[in-house]
Amino acid sequence: xxxxxxxxxxxxxxxxxxxxxxxxxxxxxxxxxxxxxxxxxxxxxxxxxxxxxxxxxxxxxxxxxxxxxxxxxxxxxxxxxxxxxxxxxxxxxxxxxxxxxxxxxxxxxxxxxxxxxxxxxxxxxxxxxxxxxxxxxxxxxxxxxxxxxxxxxxxxxxxxxxxxxxxxxxxxxxxxxxxxxxxxxxxxxxxxxxxxxxxxxxxxxxxxxxxxxxxxxxxxxxxxxxxxxxxxxxxxxxxxxxxxxxxxxxxxxxxxxxxxxxxxxxxxxxxxxxxxxxxxxxxxxxxxxxxxxxxxxxxxxxxxxxxxxxxxxxxxxxxxxxxxxxxxxxxxxxxxxxxxxxxxxxxxxxxxxxxxxxxxxxxxxxxxxxxxxxxxxxxxxxxxxxxxxxxxxxxxxxxxxxxxxxxxxxxxxxxxxxxxxxxxxxxxxxxxxxxxxxxxxxxxxxxxxxxxxxxxxxxxxxxxxxxxxxxxxxxxxxxxxxxxxxxxxxxxxxxxxxxxxxxxxxxxxxxxxxxxxxxxxxxxxxxxxxxxxxxxxxxxxxxxxxxxxxxxxxxxxxxxxxxxxxxxxxxxxxxxxxxxxxxxxxxxxxxxxxxxxxxxxxxxx
Numbered sequence: 001x002x003x004x005x006x007x008x009x010x011x012x013x014x015x016x017x018x019x020x021x022x023x024x025x026x027x028x029x030x031x032x033x034x035x036x037x038x039x040x041x042x043x044x045x046x047x048x049x050x051x052x053x054x055x056x057x058x059x060x061x062x063x064x065x066x067x068x069x070x071x072x073x074x075x076x077x078x079x080x081x082x083x084x085x086x087x088x089x090x091x092x093x094x095x096x097x098x099x100x101x102x103x104x105x106x107x108x109x110x111x112x113x114x115x116x117x118x119x120x121x122x123x124x125x126x127x128x129x130x131x132x133x134x135x136x137x138x139x140x141x142x143x144x145x146x147x148x149x150x151x152x153x154x155x156x157x158x159x160x161x162x163x164x165x166x167x168x169x170x171x172x173x174x175x176x177x178x179x180x181x182x183x184x185x186x187x188x189x190x191x192x193x194x195x196x197x198x199x200x201x202x203x204x205x206x207x208x209x210x211x212x213x214x215x216x217x218x219x220x221x222x223x224x225x226x227x228x229x230x231x232x233x234x235x236x237x238x239x240x241x242x243x244x245x246x247x248x249x250x251x252x253x254x255x256x257x258x259x260x261x262x263x264x265x266x267x268x269x270x271x272x273x274x275x276x277x278x279x280x281x282x283x284x285x286x287x288x289x290x291x292x293x294x295x296x297x298x299x300x301x302x303x304x305x306x307x308x309x310x311x312x313x314x315x316x317x318x319x320x321x322x323x324x325x326x327x328x329x330x331x332x333x334x335x336x337x338x339x340x341x342x343x344x345x346x347x348x349x350x351x352x353x354x355x356x357x358x359x360x361x362x363x364x365x366x367x368x369x370x371x372x373x374x375x376x377x378x379x380x381x382x383x384x385x386x387x388x389x390x391x392x393x394x395x396x397x398x399x400x401x402x403x404x405x406x407x408x409x410x411x412x413x414x415x416x417x418x419x420x421x422x423x424x425x426x427x428x429x430x431x432x433x434x435x436x437x438x439x440x441x442x443x444x445x446x447x448x449x450x451x452x453x454x455x456x457x458x459x460x461x462x463x464x465x466x467x468x469x470x471x472x473x474x475x476x477x478x479x480x481x482x483x484x485x486x487x488x489x490x491x492x493x494x495x496x497x498x499x500x501x502x503x504x505x506x507x508x509x510x511x512x513x514x515x516x517x518x519x520x521x522x523x524x525x526x527x528x529x530x531x532x533x534x535x536x537x538x539x540x541x542x543x544x545x546x547x548x549x550x551x552x553x554x555x556x557x558x559x560x561x562x563x564x565x566x567x568x569x570x571x572x573x574x575x576x577x578x579x580x581x582x583x584x585x586x587x588x589x590x591x592x593x594x595x596x597x598x599x600x601x602x603x604x605x
Contacts, residue, residue: 041093060290120335128213142322157305350509350540357408383551386560430508438487450506466501
């Protein structure tokens with residue numbers, strides 16, 4: 001497993017704030033009609049906060065200084081009314097903001113997840129799963145904190161600044177001008193720190209993705225980790241990424257730690273200046289005592305939103321760091337997509353043809369397939385045999401159109417697969433993979449995965465045909481038993497039977513079997529033969545196997561070496577030809593092996 005700096009996910013290209021808004025603001029389109037209401041709540045909240053502070057001036061100037069308790073009753077009632085109104089406005093604002101934010105997040109995650117599902121296999125193979133998951137969750141959350149929450153916070157700060165500034169100028173305009181002199185200093189300091197904050201935020205996001213990737217890799221391969229006594233090594237790897245995340249967080253904290261005291265000093269300087277000049281104004285009867293106290297209160301409250309605007313860069317750069325990672329993933333384009341005029345195919349007959357197909361994986365030096373041709377008709381079984389890396393599984397990926405051939409054509413019922421809709425093509429294909437794929441859910445849900453609308457009786461019939469109904473009946477909840485993550489509560493043979501039942505229920509005319517008995521003991525393989533025969537009956541079947549004993553009854557056996565077809569024919573014909581297939585067959589037939597010399601070169605099987 002990777003370690004050290006090689007375990008880090010790669011840094012992403014920088015993206016401007018304008019680009020972030022351009023890319024993600026459209027996701028808020030369905031909810032924009034509610035944004036004006038949110039602005040009304042924000043404005044009302046700022047106005048009520050301003051009015052509540054003004055009441056203290058009334059208390060000092062109309063009650064305390066003259067010693068008259070008469071106005072105290074209506075002042076108290078007014079304050080209570082403002083407090084209740086402020087509480088209701090605050091509740092409505094918080095609820096609406098949360099609703100808008102969560103709906104935006106849901107839409108963003110849905111768009112990103114749908115995009116990732118369409119990406120080609122090689123694109124996902126180049127990325128670490130844990131890092132992709134981090135981009136789907138925390139990075140999208142960071143975008144919302146800027147596009148919606150950040151904009152709302154900025155508007156709230158601006159409105160509070162306007163209301164408080166208006167109150168300051170109404171109280172004493174010349175003193176207000178002096179007080180606001182220090183305001184630009186906040187922005188200057190924030191600008192000085194913005195570059196450091198941006199770098200720290202990017203590093204935190206990258207470290208977070210690396211930590212998620214390491215955790216997912218280790219926990220997803222826990223059996224290998226424990227069997228190899230590598231728990232300590234994996235813990236060390238996790239700790240290394242954890243330490244990197246701590247260092248990134250500490251760097252961010254150091255920046256904030258320097259930023260906050262500087263802002264506090266600027267704020268203190270402004271307050272002290274106003275206190276001195278305000279005291280002079282009170283002694284000269286240009287300002288009342290209550291006016292001075294409320295002026296200072298407004299000023300300290302004003303510095304709060306000004307400081308928030310200055311530190312908003314921190315939020316912006318956190319969001320930018322997350323947005324850069326999401327945009328990089330969104331900019332990955334699937335290699336395989338439908339043509340504008342792609343044809344929708346109904347139920348195919350199942351005639352599969354490859355005509356002089358050559359293919360190389362992206363970035364690979366050697367070709368995976370070279371000039372391969374074959375034909376399989378409905379009811380026929382074509383077996384592909386050869387060494388690992390000979391091109392057998394690559395051929396299956398071309399049939400499912402996970403990739404397109406570089407030259408030549410792959411056809412179904414005479415149609416080039418590139419001319420067909422992907423959905424309709426894959427409706428006509430069923431596959432049993434070497435690694436049996438079982439999802440977290442019930443047995444019923446796994447069998448009906450390709451046909452979620454199937455009736456309970458159809459699911460049970462498929463299970464019976466696959467020989468799975470016996471063990472399903474012995475499960476605690478029968479068909480409603482939860483099979484666990486990746487089907488870990490089932491044995492290998494049970495998982496394979498569930499997969500066969502799924503393929504039977506899908507009832508596709510073309511069946512691809514990629515090493516369906518790998519990892520099973522002899523008894524389990526033998527038990528699978530009859531269900532597999534039922535599955536293959538009347539279908540075009542492509543069998544990929546190293547085990548020649550499982551393919552000897554095929555209508556056509558195609559032997560691949562280094563991506564090329566070196567032999568083809570029926571079992572008896574290939575044995576008689578005494579070529580590569582015959583030599584490998586000797587390894588499976590002890591009596592023949594005694595009289596057949598083994599070649600020096602590598603052979604299929």
